[in-house]
Amino acid sequence: MAVTASRGVSASDGETGWRGDNTVALWLAVIAAMVALTAIIGAATRLTGSGLSITEWQPILGVVPPLNEADWLAAFAKYKEIPQYTEINKGMSLDAFKAIYWWEWSHRLIARSIGVVFLVPFLAFVVAGRIPRRLAPRLVLLFALGGLQGAIGWIMVQSGLVDRVSVHPLKLLLHLGCAVLIFALLLWTAFEVAERRARPIHLAAVSRSASTGASILVALVYLQILSGALVAGHKAGMTYNTWPLMDGRIIPSGLGTLSPWWSNILENITTVQFNHRMLAYAVVAIGLLQAIAMLRVADDEAVRRSALWLAVALAAQMALGIWTLLAWVPLHLGVAHQAGALGVLALALWHLFAVRRARAAS
Numbered sequence: 001m002a003v004t005a006s007r008g009v010s011a012s013d014g015e016t017g018w019r020g021d022n023t024v025a026l027w028l029a030v031i032a033a034m035v036a037l038t039a040i041i042g043a044a045t046r047l048t049g050s051g052l053s054i055t056e057w058q059p060i061l062g063v064v065p066p067l068n069e070a071d072w073l074a075a076f077a078k079y080k081e082i083p084q085y086t087e088i089n090k091g092m093s094l095d096a097f098k099a100i101y102w103w104e105w106s107h108r109l110i111a112r113s114i115g116v117v118f119l120v121p122f123l124a125f126v127v128a129g130r131i132p133r134r135l136a137p138r139l140v141l142l143f144a145l146g147g148l149q150g151a152i153g154w155i156m157v158q159s160g161l162v163d164r165v166s167v168h169p170l171k172l173l174l175h176l177g178c179a180v181l182i183f184a185l186l187l188w189t190a191f192e193v194a195e196r197r198a199r200p201i202h203l204a205a206v207s208r209s210a211s212t213g214a215s216i217l218v219a220l221v222y223l224q225i226l227s228g229a230l231v232a233g234h235k236a237g238m239t240y241n242t243w244p245l246m247d248g249r250i251i252p253s254g255l256g257t258l259s260p261w262w263s264n265i266l267e268n269i270t271t272v273q274f275n276h277r278m279l280a281y282a283v284v285a286i287g288l289l290q291a292i293a294m295l296r297v298a299d300d301e302a303v304r305r306s307a308l309w310l311a312v313a314l315a316a317q318m319a320l321g322i323w324t325l326l327a328w329v330p331l332h333l334g335v336a337h338q339a340g341a342l343g344v345l346a347l348a349l350w351h352l353f354a355v356r357r358a359r360a361a362s
Helices: 022-047 069-079 083-089 094-127 136-158 169-194 208-234 263-267 269-297 301-326 331-360
Strands: none
Touching: 022 094, 022 169, 022 208, 022 331, 069 094, 094 136, 136 169, 169 208, 169 263, 169 331, 208 269, 208 331, 263 269, 269 301, 301 331
16 A cells, blocks of 8 residues: 655755745756757758858857858858868859758857856846755856857867768767757756645655666667767668668678777667667667556656656657658658657656656655
């Protein structure tokens, strides 16, 4: 028989007098949404080959796009000097250049805006005494990670300006990985800050294995997103456009042709797509098992509901990934798949938070 707790977990734990702040939580959620939007536009930038259209990094002056024909011709002239133009896009019209330029400019503009939307309210909240001491270091770290992310983005772009016609896949992985980490930390912090009122929780509801399962799901979803970055970086989605078989086989040939063996994980296109598929199967299976377990034994409604939504989202995301592959990665499906990945991660974090909150009350 389940036992009901008379107390819950609130943001006031560890700091007397502070019981959370919905305004601060909303601010963090808005920034997380902006990070997600930047990543989604980044996916469109990648799919349209727009990432190298701006060949300079000007954190302040770069906010202003070309304003007249002379400015556009100057920007286009710089683009014509890089291998992507000379080897792939030679003869591109100015209008076509403008189309890819606006994708990259929008991506950078939103990324820059995040810094302002973060810093100005943060300082205002600090002055107003609405940021507790225990939370301030994490927020400072998040701001620093945002600056690091900008630097990583430029390092990634530089990798495609001289000897390559696209950015280096590993640097793309690092860029997306950092963005998703920031997104996850922002969401988790928003969950904590929004936790204002204690509520009854059934103490017998959530076992340690449930917490372990929820943690594994978050880790696997993050790993799958990194795997997707490798798929995008190598354009592996444009190969083996069949399902469930790859080149007519469950296990395709060519998985381990590179040496040393570990380089296949990062550089072998066949292995990159195979690993992305296998990870998808694993995370969907574990998500379904977690949902079944929680629906059978968990009494806490947030735990049950979050597990169910996560399982549904995982299945839908895998179906979308298959559709995207079979359709040869059109822009709208590729962007939707990126957005879906971030949505799945948000649900995985929500489920983990619900599980840990329930356990903390016991």
